[in-house]
Amino acid sequence: MGNKREHVKITSEQKPGFLERLSETSGGMLIGLGTFAFAFYLLFTNEGRALKTARSLDEGLSVVVPLDNIQSILRENDRKLVHLSGALKTSKPLYDPSYGLSIRAVKLKRHVEMYQWVEHEDSKEYEENGEVKKETRYTYNTEWKSELVNSRNFDREIGHKNPSAMAVESFTAVAPDVQVGAYFLSKDLVDKIDNFKQMSLSRLEDPHADVIRSGDYFFHSENPRRPEVGDLRVSFFYAGLSADVPYVGPVDMVTIIARQQGDRLASYQTKSGDVLQILHPGELSVEEVFQKEHAGNSMKTWGLRGAGWLAMFVGISLMTRIFHTLVDWFPVVRDLVNIGLKAFAFCLATSLSLLTISAGWLFYRPLWAILIGLLAAVPIVIARSRVPPKKQQ
Incomplete structure (x- = not known):
């Protein structure tokens, strides 16, 4: 690290009104819908890819021919x-x-x-006199x-x-x-x-x-x-x-x-x-190579599953953001709604991810697909069990 210089710039703008924030939220909903759809595609195709790769590796192991002498070519x-x-x-x-x-x-x-020279930017926003101010610190x-x-x-x-x-x-x-x-x-x-x-x-x-x-x-x-x-x-x-x-x-x-x-x-x-x-x-050895390939396939599969779940969680969060905007004027209600929306997005993303994974397995391993499909109901059952029953009239 060499020289270091910095300066701060403050910009301000009027706090956006309700309709303006609603319009921004609508744009976020469209992005969320696209992310939500992409998550389904990623999760579904990942399962087919993983199973095809595993079967191809098993097929390769069954037909591979070890070469003892690599200095001469056997036709x-x-x-x-x-x-x-x-x-x-x-x-x-x-x-x-x-x-x-x-x-x-x-x-x-x-x-x-x-x-x-490399520029680093660090920003923070705060409200002052009815305006939204943004303080940006530029470091060089x-x-x-x-x-x-x-x-x-x-x-x-x-x-x-x-x-x-x-x-x-x-x-x-x-x-x-x-x-x-x-x-x-x-x-x-x-x-x-x-x-x-x-x-x-x-x-x-x-x-x-x-x-x-x-x-x-x-x-x-x-x-x-x-x-x-x-x-x-x-x-x-x-x-x-x-x-x-x-x-x-x-x-x-x-x-x-x-x-x-x-x-x-x-x-x-x-x-x-x-x-x-x-x-x-x-x-x-032949066995060691195929073990490494199976391990790599498994790691890639779980990585894409995690990415698919995260994309679904983000998509649902963006699509339900409008409810947070509607109660934005009431801080206590806003915080409660925010917690509820995150819990809802977490449960729904988990259930839908498991259902999508089970659908991907349906053509290959139907029994596992049914078991995973049943597992998808667990987050919803847990969420419903936490809702207090209505009192008897």
Whole structure:
């Protein structure tokens, strides 16, 4: 963190009237309706996707052929799903001639950052003399950023101006041919090699007179310890080491499950509907690979379920916001209604989410779908049990 400056700006406007707030709430209801509909789509399709993926993985496990010798290609395995582990191999090193750097790896990434002004905004609203006032505190810091920060959008650009371009660009070089044993990897498999590690630059010389190496960075700066706005620093990362490199590490091992197509490894289309093309770092057995894939599928499924429930909760909250607006003039009533609406949105979102999930399972596992459907009634039953019964006349 470098320099820090700040200033405060206060703006005011008349407190919006009832009709104006009602109009804003109506717009929020339309957004809520769209969010509500999207939640149904997300939850329903997620269940079908999860079950299709699980079945495709089970199908893959039942037909996969382990390859014991990866140095020779067996034609009888052509078009079959195969499993193999081995060291990554590339035909030639990757270079960055601008900095005199090379490495035998699948990918080499040049990461460029510029020292720039960054604006941070913190606002709060309050009422005073019948007006709604907004106090905004703008803070300006100098930071290393890999993206260009457009200072024209700042509240106060004077004294906080950033350059409009970087003299050096970030880029990623990818080896043209990547092999494991005698097999060449498809582009999709190469894309999965993304476990980047930062390169140590301690044994390299300064590439130019105007570039200074400090730590694991090359600085385009007169004084790296006291950078100025517009200065650059460059770091390098590699993924998929394809040769033993002193002071870096041994060659990277990977495990692949894909379709053998001649001397290439490509995607395998399952009868269940999914495409299998799997790559994991390290040497793993067939069972370990499929366990990892099932765990990843389960994590993604629960993540999307949570996102679907949240979208439904937000959608219902926005659609019922109008009741909060109608009683906005009465603080005590407003607070009670707000609590009631949140409880209503929580219960309804939970019930409808469970019903949507059960509908997604109906075609695949009817018994589970019925059980989940029954579970969907629980929040409503709990909510009704808390309502006091009417007194006998």
